[in-house]
Amino acid sequence: MASERSVPPTLSEVAEAAGVSRSAAARTLGGYGYVSPEVRERVLEAAERIGYRANALARSMSTGVTQTLGVIVADIANPFFGGVVRGISDASRARGFDTIVLSTHEDLDEEIAAVNVLIDKRVDGIVLASAALSSASAGHIEQARAHGVPVVLVDRAVPGLDLASVVIDNRAAAREAVERLLEAGHRRIGFVWGPPVAERPRRRRELIDEAARNLWTDGERLQGYLDALDDAGIAFDADLVTVGPKVEQHAQEEVERMLSLDEPPTALFCTENDAVTGALRALRSLRLRIGADVSLIGFDDSSWAAVMEPPLTMIEQPTLALGSKAADVLFAAIDGEQSATGLHTLQTRFIERASVLAPPER
Amino acid sequence: MASERSVPPTLSEVAEAAGVSRSAAARTLGGYGYVSPEVRERVLEAAERIGYRANALARSMSTGVTQTLGVIVADIANPFFGGVVRGISDASRARGFDTIVLSTHEDLDEEIAAVNVLIDKRVDGIVLASAALSSASAGHIEQARAHGVPVVLVDRAVPGLDLASVVIDNRAAAREAVERLLEAGHRRIGFVWGPPVAERPRRRRELIDEAARNLWTDGERLQGYLDALDDAGIAFDADLVTVGPKVEQHAQEEVERMLSLDEPPTALFCTENDAVTGALRALRSLRLRIGADVSLIGFDDSSWAAVMEPPLTMIEQPTLALGSKAADVLFAAIDGEQSATGLHTLQTRFIERASVLAPPER
Numbered sequence: 001m002a003s004e005r006s007v008p009p010t011l012s013e014v015a016e017a018a019g020v021s022r023s024a025a026a027r028t029l030g031g032y033g034y035v036s037p038e039v040r041e042r043v044l045e046a047a048e049r050i051g052y053r054a055n056a057l058a059r060s061m062s063t064g065v066t067q068t069l070g071v072i073v074a075d076i077a078n079p080f081f082g083g084v085v086r087g088i089s090d091a092s093r094a095r096g097f098d099t100i101v102l103s104t105h106e107d108l109d110e111e112i113a114a115v116n117v118l119i120d121k122r123v124d125g126i127v128l129a130s131a132a133l134s135s136a137s138a139g140h141i142e143q144a145r146a147h148g149v150p151v152v153l154v155d156r157a158v159p160g161l162d163l164a165s166v167v168i169d170n171r172a173a174a175r176e177a178v179e180r181l182l183e184a185g186h187r188r189i190g191f192v193w194g195p196p197v198a199e200r201p202r203r204r205r206e207l208i209d210e211a212a213r214n215l216w217t218d219g220e221r222l223q224g225y226l227d228a229l230d231d232a233g234i235a236f237d238a239d240l241v242t243v244g245p246k247v248e249q250h251a252q253e254e255v256e257r258m259l260s261l262d263e264p265p266t267a268l269f270c271t272e273n274d275a276v277t278g279a280l281r282a283l284r285s286l287r288l289r290i291g292a293d294v295s296l297i298g299f300d301d302s303s304w305a306a307v308m309e310p311p312l313t314m315i316e317q318p319t320l321a322l323g324s325k326a327a328d329v330l331f332a333a334i335d336g337e338q339s340a341t342g343l344h345t346l347q348t349r350f351i352e353r354a355s356v357l358a359p360p361e362r
Numbered sequence: 363m364a365s366e367r368s369v370p371p372t373l374s375e376v377a378e379a380a381g382v383s384r385s386a387a388a389r390t391l392g393g394y395g396y397v398s399p400e401v402r403e404r405v406l407e408a409a410e411r412i413g414y415r416a417n418a419l420a421r422s423m424s425t426g427v428t429q430t431l432g433v434i435v436a437d438i439a440n441p442f443f444g445g446v447v448r449g450i451s452d453a454s455r456a457r458g459f460d461t462i463v464l465s466t467h468e469d470l471d472e473e474i475a476a477v478n479v480l481i482d483k484r485v486d487g488i489v490l491a492s493a494a495l496s497s498a499s500a501g502h503i504e505q506a507r508a509h510g511v512p513v514v515l516v517d518r519a520v521p522g523l524d525l526a527s528v529v530i531d532n533r534a535a536a537r538e539a540v541e542r543l544l545e546a547g548h549r550r551i552g553f554v555w556g557p558p559v560a561e562r563p564r565r566r567r568e569l570i571d572e573a574a575r576n577l578w579t580d581g582e583r584l585q586g587y588l589d590a591l592d593d594a595g596i597a598f599d600a601d602l603v604t605v606g607p608k609v610e611q612h613a614q615e616e617v618e619r620m621l622s623l624d625e626p627p628t629a630l631f632c633t634e635n636d637a638v639t640g641a642l643r644a645l646r647s648l649r650l651r652i653g654a655d656v657s658l659i660g661f662d663d664s665s666w667a668a669v670m671e672p673p674l675t676m677i678e679q680p681t682l683a684l685g686s687k688a689a690d691v692l693f694a695a696i697d698g699e700q701s702a703t704g705l706h707t708l709q710t711r712f713i714e715r716a717s718v719l720a721p722p723e724r
Contacts, residue, residue: 082441093464277665277666304670307643
């Protein structure tokens with residue numbers, strides 16, 4: 001294809017075509033200094049005629065604004081983050097900003113590299129779904145701010161970091177879901193997924209710490225589960241919380257283990273889509289029916305959940321709104337507004353379908 | 363947040379900290395001209411000590427390379443494109459390139475604007491899932507190439523345009539799926555979705571033209587459906603092809619219409635996920651069973667399809683591989699290799715599960 005490339009017209013060629021000086025052409029096209037209306041007209045006409053395109057890089061060099069937001073998410077192939085990124089990019093486009101999207105595979109080192117790339121590209125701000133677990137591992141975020149690049153967190157807060165975070169109320173959403181299961185009469189409720197540790201913590205405090213050591217959202221959802229159990233006076237049972245890698249296959253194995261206990265759970269609360277499909281695989285393999293044998297509520301609604309037999313009761317996250325709100329908060333920070341810190345909490349929606357029934361008679 | 367910004371160190375401050383001239387610091391950090399090893403060492407040490415970060419924009423201005431790929435897709439929130447974008451960004455990162463992602467909502471005007479934005483940002487190349495239907499509406503693609511920005515198409519070819527396109531063999535995949543339905547004994551097979559026109563074309567040629575006028579992939583999949591029917595000697599029936607907007611709700615209505623015909627289809631071939639879930643909603647509302655009453659094969663496997671009752675037979679697209687292959691072909695074009703044109707076709711995988719049975723006895 002190299003042979004097909006033609007060189008784009010330069011500023012000098014515009015000046016020549018317009019019959020004006022190079023500096024007059026530069027002032028016109030750069031939008032600075034004085035140019036007579038007549039020269040201005042000739043330059044713009046010539047630029048259009050020969051297909052001159054102002055160089056965004058050159059413009060950025062002189063204005064210091066690149067009109068670009070950086071976006072860093074764990075995995076762009078995850079529909080949740082797909083929705084968030086679309087929300088950010090739609091809101092950005094409306095402001096004339098473009099987005100550079102980087103994926104970190106939930107790895108803090110990749111995230112640090114991604115932040116450095118975006119600082120290097122002089123983006124005007126960054127929306128970040130961070131894998132950092134506390135301010136102690138957030139040096140890269142502080143570094144971006146030290147370079148004058150505001151950062152807004154999305155989906156996850158970083159405890160101890162004084163930064164705007166656009167999130168849902170994970171703890172309240174999880175609590176509500178578990179309360180619905182309790183109202184239906186369930187007392188043994190499995191939690192999928194718990195912390196990704198190899199060995200099952202036996203103590204409640206240890207479990208909470210392990211969950212929080214993984215991801216803020218996971219810790220919050222586990223807390224919501226425990227809140228609901230506490231209110232109902234139900235003692236915590238470590239056997240009803242999954243541990244291990246957060247992949248569908250492992251969710252299946254852990255749910256199969258739970259359902260083979262002497263006192264198996266009669267309901268499951270699943271905190272992500274892969275946890276839901278993993279749990280459903282376990283029910284299939286044990287020939288248990290959704291609802292009639294084991295009730296289920298899952299996080300992140302999907303058009304698939306509505307066509308399951310029976311249709312699944314789910315918690316819907318406002319993915320597009322999370323993205324557009326994060327962009328709005330970031331633009332406020334770029335504009336230098338002080339109000340842009342703290343938690344910005346969006347509401348989830350509880351979508352009741354038919355996967356919650358009373359526990360079966362024993 | 364404005365009050366928290368600090369000014370990043372400048373080149374002059376590096377020079378001062380290193381005790382060398384500004385030009386020596388510039389030569390060292392810009393990687394051009396001669397610098398003695400001793401000066402070089404002092405500059406690099408000082409740059410690291412005071413946290414100097416080379417400005418990517420400044421570097422781009424002098425080298426003409428931005429190390430950035432542009433990616434334009436119809437909808438980043440669609441899991442198919444999420445996978446493609448991840449494949450592109452992973453392959454790009456491995457080459458030290460970043461990606462700017464823009465979403466067009468399947469609108470040609472937005473696509474033209476997006477291409478102009480990327481030309482303006484001087485990206486080194488563009489991967490594009492184009493809404494252009496022929497070379498007649500591909501002026502913006504020609505314009506990018508005229509500016510020396512190579513373009514590679516992904517997911518869709520643009521007929522009449524001599525450009526590298528990384529696609530799956532849509533026609534063969536659709537044909538295989540319909541052949542499986544024919545082998546199971548089906549003779550009345552519904553096609554979801556057909557062209558998004560308001561009025562149902564009665565003639566076969568007209569239908570094909572309408573489908574092709576929408577999207578290349580849709581036209582190819584319809585052709586594959588017709589190929590299989592032709593081979594089996596089954597006359598085309600316009601009533602068995604959906605028309606109208608490509609949204610889940612409308613797929614449901616069209617499938618309900620089909621299933622209410624005097625001679626309803628005994629099997630459905632669905633060309634996208636929303637077509638599958640729309641068809642499943644229709645089966646639910648008519649109390650028909652998947653497989654036993656109506657067989658079904660869908661495009662784009664999902665972890666949900668495997669946990670349906672019965673599990674759905676699906677065609678899996680290699681989304682990550684489509685993205686990484688498109689990036690590879692684009693890098694070849696950026697490097698000036700001539701081999702980068704033409705169709706690059708990746709294989710789909712037919713995943714047989716349990717949604718195809720013999721047609722019910724009448």
